[in-house]
Amino acid sequence: MKIALFATCIVDAMYPRTARATVTILERLGHEVIFPAGQACCGQMHVNSGYFKEALPVVANHVAAFDTDDYDVAVAPSGSCVASVKHQHELVARRCGDAALEARAAVVGAKTYELSQLLTDVLGVTNAAEQLGSYFPHKVTYHPSCHGMRLLKLGDRQLNLLSSVAGIEMVELPEAEQCCGFGGTFSMKNADVSSAMNADKAANICGTGAELCSGGDASCLLHIGGGLSRQGSHVGTLHFAEILACTLDRPATVLGEVQLAGGKR
Amino acid sequence: MSNTFLGMPSLPVFGSGNLNATEPFPKAARRELANTQLRANLGHATATIRDKRLKVVAELPDWEDMRDSGSAIKDATMANLPALLEQFEANFTVRGGVIHWARDAQEANEIVTALIQATGESEVVKVKSMATQEIGLNEYLQEQGIAAYETDLAELIVQLDHDKPSHILVPAIHKNRSQIREIFLREMVDVDPGLSDDPARLAEAARKHLRKKFLSAKVAVSGANFGLAETGTLTVVESEGNGRMCLTLPETLITVMGIEKLLPSFTDLEVFMQLLPRSSTGERMNPYTSLWTGVTPGDGPQNVHLVMLDNGRTAALADKMGRTALNCIRCSACMNVCPVYERTGGHAYGSTYPGPIGAILSPLMTGITSEENNSLPYASSLCGACYDACPVKINIPEVLVHLRGEDVDSTRGKVKVPTQMDLMMKGAQWAFSSGSHLNLLEKGLPLGKLVAGRNKVIKKLPGIAAGWTQSRDIPAPPSQSFRQWWAKEHKPGSAVGPGTTTEGEQA
Numbered sequence: 007m008k009i010a011l012f013a014t015c016i017v018d019a020m021y022p023r024t025a026r027a028t029v030t031i032l033e034r035l036g037h038e039v040i041f042p043a044g045q046a047c048c049g050q051m052h053v054n055s056g057y058f059k060e061a062l063p064v065v066a067n068h069v070a071a072f073d074t075d076d077y078d079v080a081v082a083p084s085g086s087c088v089a090s091v092k093h094q095h096e097l098v099a100r101r102c103g104d105a106a107l108e109a110r111a112a113v114v115g116a117k118t119y120e121l122s123q124l125l126t127d128v129l130g131v132t133n134a135a136e137q138l139g140s141y142f143p144h145k146v147t148y149h150p151s152c153h154g155m156r157l158l159k160l161g162d163r164q165l166n167l168l169s170s171v172a173g174i175e176m177v178e179l180p181e182a183e184q185c186c187g188f189g190g191t192f193s194m195k196n197a198d199v200s201s202a203m204n205a206d207k208a209a210n211i212c213g214t215g216a217e218l219c220s221g222g223d224a225s226c227l228l229h230i231g232g233g234l235s236r237q238g239s240h241v242g243t244l245h246f247a248e249i250l251a252c253t254l255d256r257p258a259t260v261l262g263e264v265q266l267a268g269g270k271r
Numbered sequence: 272m273s274n275t276f277l278g279m280p281s282l283p284v285f286g287s288g289n290l291n292a293t294e295p296f297p298k299a300a301r302r303e304l305a306n307t308q309l310r311a312n313l314g315h316a317t318a319t320i321r322d323k324r325l326k327v328v329a330e331l332p333d334w335e336d337m338r339d340s341g342s343a344i345k346d347a348t349m350a351n352l353p354a355l356l357e358q359f360e361a362n363f364t365v366r367g368g369v370i371h372w373a374r375d376a377q378e379a380n381e382i383v384t385a386l387i388q389a390t391g392e393s394e395v396v397k398v399k400s401m402a403t404q405e406i407g408l409n410e411y412l413q414e415q416g417i418a419a420y421e422t423d424l425a426e427l428i429v430q431l432d433h434d435k436p437s438h439i440l441v442p443a444i445h446k447n448r449s450q451i452r453e454i455f456l457r458e459m460v461d462v463d464p465g466l467s468d469d470p471a472r473l474a475e476a477a478r479k480h481l482r483k484k485f486l487s488a489k490v491a492v493s494g495a496n497f498g499l500a501e502t503g504t505l506t507v508v509e510s511e512g513n514g515r516m517c518l519t520l521p522e523t524l525i526t527v528m529g530i531e532k533l534l535p536s537f538t539d540l541e542v543f544m545q546l547l548p549r550s551s552t553g554e555r556m557n558p559y560t561s562l563w564t565g566v567t568p569g570d571g572p573q574n575v576h577l578v579m580l581d582n583g584r585t586a587a588l589a590d591k592m593g594r595t596a597l598n599c600i601r602c603s604a605c606m607n608v609c610p611v612y613e614r615t616g617g618h619a620y621g622s623t624y625p626g627p628i629g630a631i632l633s634p635l636m637t638g639i640t641s642e643e644n645n646s647l648p649y650a651s652s653l654c655g656a657c658y659d660a661c662p663v664k665i666n667i668p669e670v671l672v673h674l675r676g677e678d679v680d681s682t683r684g685k686v687k688v689p690t691q692m693d694l695m696m697k698g699a700q701w702a703f704s705s706g707s708h709l710n711l712l713e714k715g716l717p718l719g720k721l722v723a724g725r726n727k728v729i730k731k732l733p734g735i736a737a738g739w740t741q742s743r744d745i746p747a748p749p750s751q752s753f754r755q756w757w758a759k760e761h762k763p764g765s766a767v768g769p770g771t772t773t774e775g776e777q778a
Binding site: 013015017018019020021022023025026041043044045046047049051052053054055056057058059060061063064066067071101152153156157183184185187188189190191192193194195196197198199200201202203204205228229231232233235236 | 615716
């Protein structure tokens with residue numbers, strides 16, 4: 007299968023290793039990955055902040071980059087960005103009165119999958135240890151992220167994939183379904199409330215005794231990790247794609263700059 | 272037709288009364304967040320109701336279908352509201368009730384006052400009602416020399432403490448039992464000085480306090496949960512039975528109801544009598560449901576009035592996207608699951624309607640340009656828990672985003688100096704509307720790494736981003752972006768292709 011990677015702006019600029027892990031996983035399964043070079047961002051920051059007019063060229067750019075027959079499906083390692091592509095792009099086009107863009111956005115949206123959705127529903131991955139050789143001998147807890155959980159209805163797909171990694175010890179996160187408080191510009195406009203939400207999330211994570219908190223959305227992980235770091239915690243955050251890409255032979259390359267308990271970088 | 276028909280309002284008439292915040296949400300939230308007792312009380316109470324609700328909702332295999340039905344009935348009501356209002360008026364009137372139409376809070380207060388004054392009374396008992404909170408009726412009556420006594424236990428607590436409600440269903444949710452004991456000891460005449468904070472003892476004290484009022488009151492004021500157009504019937508749903516005392520004992524009953532509270536037919540009630548108690552109190556059925564249709568000679572109140580309140584509802588109805596907020600049945604499930612409400616409490620929202628529904632309803636009713644209410648649509652991380660919990664499937668996150676758009680558009684071009692947010696969004700528009708623009712910017716990533724320094728974190732950002740770094744670090748950015756790495760590894764014609772990319776992973 008020919009798979010177009012939508013890296014998303016945060017992953018592209020801040021967590022390239024998540025996108026590289028995504029490529030690794032897909033190629034390990036024997037698929038061809040392409041990277042449409044025109045891509046930039048899904049525009050959810052603009053939309054969620056009410057800047058529909060400014061969102062329009064961003065949405066148009068994404069649709070133009072992915073509106074081709076060069077690939078079978080598109081994938082992004084981020085629930086909220088996929089939710090934006092699937093649920094917001096048509097709305098933005100409609101609100102701005104661009105019917106042609108609306109129609110093309112619908113086509114692109116239908117072809118776009120979140121990574122765990124693609125792996126589970128399309129590519130038939132049920133056991134990461136067997137099918138991907140995933141090996142990760144660490145104690146990990148998992149935050150499901152609001153958009154993946156509620157808009158995309160991902161259910162336990164990410165958690166099941168993580169649980170099937172060899173050597174991993176998964177521990178349940180209390181109040182996992184509670185928002186971490188990122189919410190894009192919410193974390194700036196309502197910084198106090200956002201900080202309070204993040205503090206509770208961090209306390210729950212630290213209470214599990216896990217070395218790492220995993221999830222499927224780079225922005226939530228950036229937020230949670232930023233709070234943990236400020237508190238001086240040694241608990242790090244890591245995207246589930248990076249854990250799936252880890253093997254016995256290649257542990258460190260995928261970990262990159264993630265800090266595991268013990269301070270190893 | 273009614274005695275005091277004031278004419279159908281022209282569109283849009285924005286609401287007044289207790290709908291407006293007096294300060295922006297972030298400022299109010301900051302103050303409330305500092306109240307650790309409030310947070311502890313709220314966290315405990317909302318978690319308890321949340322769990323109860325989940326348990327009873329899970330008992331119904333057709334819960335999702337029920338939500339769809341509730342949503343569809345309400346959508347149909349809003350689409351046909353003018354005709355249904357006329358049908359209701361005709362049926363209510365023919366059975367001996369009197370209808371009054373109120374354009375806004377002021378008109379509604381004046382009508383209720385005149386009706387009370389006509390009875391010669393200066394005291395009224397009250398059934399818990401959001402509509403009368405919204406119009407500030409108690410305060411208005413007090414100015415006219417009329418004392419209004421709340422009879423709902425939680426409303427009574429709030430009233431005795433000269434406080435404001437902070438939750439739709441549990442107005443005193445921000446107070447714990449020892450605080451309530453102190454209020455009773457301080458404010459109730461003839462209270463047992465040895466009163467303990469045992470809930471049963473507190474309830475007993477309230478019962479004794481209210482008994483005298485019930486037996487002497489000649490006038491009662493209520494709200495209504497539903498108005499049934501088909502029969503002209505009004506409904507009040509409650510837990511304590513105090514409402515029923517008010518609805519049956521006095522000679523005059525004055526109800527204030529928002530025009531959106533209608534249901535087309537009597538049988539529609541069966542859907543909402545299942546949705547409402549489970550969503551609000553986590554009970555299968557509420558203990559008391561009172562229904563009354565006009566006047567029954569010799570039984571119950573003989574003077575029955577209804578004030579039909581607009582106060583911004585037609586303005587909300589005129590917003591095609593936002594009108595879904597009028598489907599709200601005031602169950603409060605959204606606030607019990609909202610992480611923002613759980614931490615700030617209801618007072619931070621300013622309006623009578625707090626939480627997620629308040630964040631859309633208040634600005635819809637007052638207009639988004641209303642002072643300070645334009646900060647309410649931003650009081651959400653858009654986590655979506657409210658949409659999942661809403662028994663009538665109001666897509667609150669979608670309306671929040673819609674209202675943010677209305678807010679941004681309303682100031683577009685009017686303000687000479689763009690805000691930092693405007694500039695940030697403009698800059699991001701440029702960066703994100705082309706892959707090559709973003710690539711150009713990403714060439715600056717090593718600079719970020721430099722700023723982060725040896726600790727590999729950024730601890731302080733300027734301007735509006737400063738809020739982020741008040742409690743969070745930003746990791747040092749990588750030396751190169753993914754797209755730069757990809758371009759290097761995947762040069763046209765290069766040997767690197769499928770299956771070999773992992774070779775390039777050496778960091």
